[in-house]
Amino acid sequence: MTRGAFFDRRAFLISYDPTQDPSGAILERHLVTNGAVGAGISLEYYFSSADNDRYGSGSKVTHNVTGLFAVMDGTASDLRTGLPSQMIEIHEAMRLLIVVEQSLDVLTAIYERQPAVRELVGNAWVQLVAKDPESGAIHRFRPGLGWVRWDPPARPVPRAERSQPCYAGRRDPCPPALIAAPDERAAHA
Amino acid sequence: MGQLTVLLLIPLLGALVIALLPPVRKRLIRGVAEAAASAALLFSWALILGFDFREPGMQYVESMTWNPRLGTSYALGVDGVSLPLVMLATLLALVAILASKAVGERVKGYYLLLLVLESAMLGVFTARDWALLYVFWELTLIPLFFLIDRWGGPKRQTASLNFVLYTMGGSVFMLIALLVLFDSVPGHSFAMESMLAGARALPTETQVLIFLGLLLGFGVKMPIFPLHGWLPLAHVEAPSPVSILLSGILLKMGAYGLLRAVELLPQAAFALQGLLVAIALIGLIYGGVLAWRQTDLKAMIAYSSVSHMGVVLVGIAALNQAGLTGAVMQMLAHGLVAGSLFLLIGLLYQRTHTREIGHYSSLVRVTPRFAFFTVLAFVGAVGMPGTAGFVAELHAIIGGFERWGWLMLVLSLGMLIGAGYAIRTVGRLFTGPVRPAMRLVPDLRRSELIAAAVLGSGIVLIGIFPAPVLELSAATVAHLSQGLAAGF
């Protein structure tokens, strides 16, 4: 599914084969554990970079470990939450997007069964997208609306021979791209 | 024509050229003013080449009888005390002209008056005849009056009138003192040398009376403690370049005159030593404390001037070599420090139109160059080692110790207060969260940067290599202090 895609360090890939898991039991475990962990990490980065002064903990250079469980700034301040500014430098503030290859029915069933998933997806803390294993149609879960079909925009995704030219010389996040697979490259040559 | 006459004539010539130019040619007028001031600067600094460092007396002497009936003469000369002040005056005059770019109206009159003022100030420092000194002294009032009255702030009329009336009031006493002296000196001459010889022969009571007259005259300008009333208002209301000259040079005229008066009447100076040091220490604390309380930046610098001139007076009142050296050094240091502070605050005011310290915040991020030079100037004002003020304060405190011992604790206290307001101001100006109103303040432009850099490097250079400046005045100061000891 992600073959040939360049996500510039944004992706967190988990192997999963929908044909082996018709009931969705494996997926359910993945969503409950990895989904929650991913959401936690993503949200921590999200809030720390969206407003580092309030939700993050500022620069680490003036930090002062307090009571062996937290940090504060300098000699006296509120205890700081979130991540220091040094840790969010390469991160773009965005919500976690979970893309799953599984039918809508299985996913809906899981959503209904699992309060943890409901909490995260239903309140839009993370976004859930399903790709149907058979038709390849893509649906996005919108809280309040349910599954909404998503069609790829007409604008083509940029292609590149290698990933290196996509990120070379830049510090900000790069847009995704499609990288030519080794066999294609060989065919070109 | 002697070299010093040429020096006095250069700014006057510039003023003359400006007078002939049509008022609309603003850039040309500015150019002429800059050229004249630069020429005067170069000429005065070139004087040092022919200056004999070991010779304590007057050099570049020229003399011409003026009014034989009265015994006045047109006599000029510089010694180790006045030459540094002359050099400082030409430097600050050029800086003031460079900083005058914001003056947009009645440009012609402005630069003309500024150059006339420079010439008159140089006259005060080079005059070797008391009558001539008095003439130049009064001559500085006219351009200053108009500069404050025409180009000043909202309360300029009160300020200028106040300034002139105060100085005039002092000058009247000075004039009477000089006339009494003239009358009692056998030679009936106003020349400094003959007066010097005559004055020392006078009984102490007469000397004291004459000295008090001179003290009133010079003390107003300096200013000493109860006579400083004109100063804060004049400094606040004057346009910033004029403030530079006012605190950089004009105040030094008072101190310089007092130094000459001490030389003239040593017995009186020794008799009034206690009074002098009392005034000095009160002024030192008083000015410092008030500076601490000000929220108007210019008023703060003005009061800090009172405090710094207190150090000069301590040095003079010590009547020994270390003290007098301290006084001369402090005059130079304060000239540079106050000059650069008024320059920077003036430029800041042009940009933000507020002098209220509370309106500023976090300028270090917006205007790093401003921040750098202002911090440098404040560090100089505190008298940190490595700046000119330290050398001066060290000498003054040593001189004071030899004379009064413990009393100099007050001077240390004054330094502490000085550190208090300097640090607080730096903190308020440059730190804290960025305010929207202060976000778009432009940094120093090139000509402003040059002016600030010259003054700033002066502060640091004298601080790090004080030896040349000390040598420059050493012979004269040594001679002066020996003369004082002998006179006593």
Added chain:
Amino acid sequence: MPEALFTLIPLPPLLAALWIALGFALGRDRGEAGERGTARVALSAAGLSLLLVLAADVQALLLGPPGQIEAGTWLASGGVRVALGLRLDAFGLVMATLVALIGLVTLRFSVHYLHREPGFQRFFLGMSLFTSAMLLIVTAGNAVLTFVGWELAGVSSYLLIGYAYERPRATDNANRAFLTNRIGDAGFLLAIALCFAWVGGVEWPQITEGATDLSALQLGLILFGFLLAALAKSAQVPFSAWILRALEGPTPSSAAFYGSLMVHAGVYLLIRLAPLLELAPALAALVALLGLATALYGWLGALTAAETKGSLMYATLAQVGLMVLWCGLGWTELAAWHLVVHALWRAYHFLHAPALMHWVPRPARPVPAWLARRRWLYTAALNGFWLDAVGDALALRPARQLARDVESFEERVVHRLVGLPEQGSGVHSLARWEEARLGRAAPRHRYGPGVLGALMDSLSTALHWFEQRMVLQSGGGGLRRMVRVLGGYLQEVEALLSQPRYLVLLILATLVVIL
């Protein structure tokens, strides 16, 4: 190696600081790309100093310490002469090695620690300045040069405490630290001036030897000045509070300044002055007492402080207090050893502080039971024995009071003399109303303000009154008219006098008198 070369020891970091400062002044924002250059300059400068110190060390080991060396005169006038020289005796060399080493290590540590910080350049400026200042303090040949280093260290400490200048607390604490240090500086300067006056010079050997000839009072006064400086810099009781506030800066600077180097500057000074202390047993006892008090203060504070930097600082204070105690007892050698070992250890400690949670796998230890039982002691230790509040009450509040008094004097007396408008003064408008009633309805001319203006004013009023009385008493029409005309003239003259051009004329008139 020529000995004069050793006088350059404190110079390279200073030049590095100047180079960085020049970048600021020229407005060149070196940014992230400039980090490498700045770090390289600062590191090689510190390295060069270390090499010079090591060369001096080697020479000292082979040939004995160079002792007092001079490279010229810094300033001289009359009886005052300050040499540009260093004192490289065994103790000075050890201290210089220590300073150069810790300075270099801390700088190296900071290159990565402060990577991509907006204040990178500023930090390296402060640190280089500080390294130079500390080197100068420990190697200076005379008290004045030591003082120069002393002040530079104070300034760089101010710069780095105020590192996070957008936080008001940081700048407040920077001010507080600087001002407390200035108290000590005033003492130092006092002592220097006294040395000039009584000993005749400020070279360290001259002071320690010359002091034997002084009277007990003179010696006491000189020592008092130096002690004030040493106690303030080493944050001994009662000056301890500032150093706890000083931990606002980046951790590496806290390590170098307050953990290991600057806090020991006072002890260094005490060790230098040991021969003097021996001569003044009362002061030595005082020093020992204060040292002991600080050690207790630091010990109790460290037990209660919750945050790492604070408790490390209390621990440092306890150790420094012990060193001061050794100095007071005359065990100078022990103090010196203690100083060196503690400096090394504490630098390591402080540099580790940010990563403390990686090293200590257990939860924080509770306050010891015996301390927790003594509520009052516990509260006092937790509040740093209110030294801050005491300082406020003893120094800040009286200063504010004085300022208020002086200002009201300025407003009530001086401003009135000058004639500045007063707020809320009813007298002025009353007088105006009265005038209006008297029939001087014509717009009032502006009189000269202040005393002179008032004099003129009262003179004119007197004349006015005189005119009125004359007219009323005589009752003659002609006289009345005449006097009225005269009065008009007088008013006219008065009005003219308060106009600029006639004032200038007046000035010229006084000029004419003398010509």
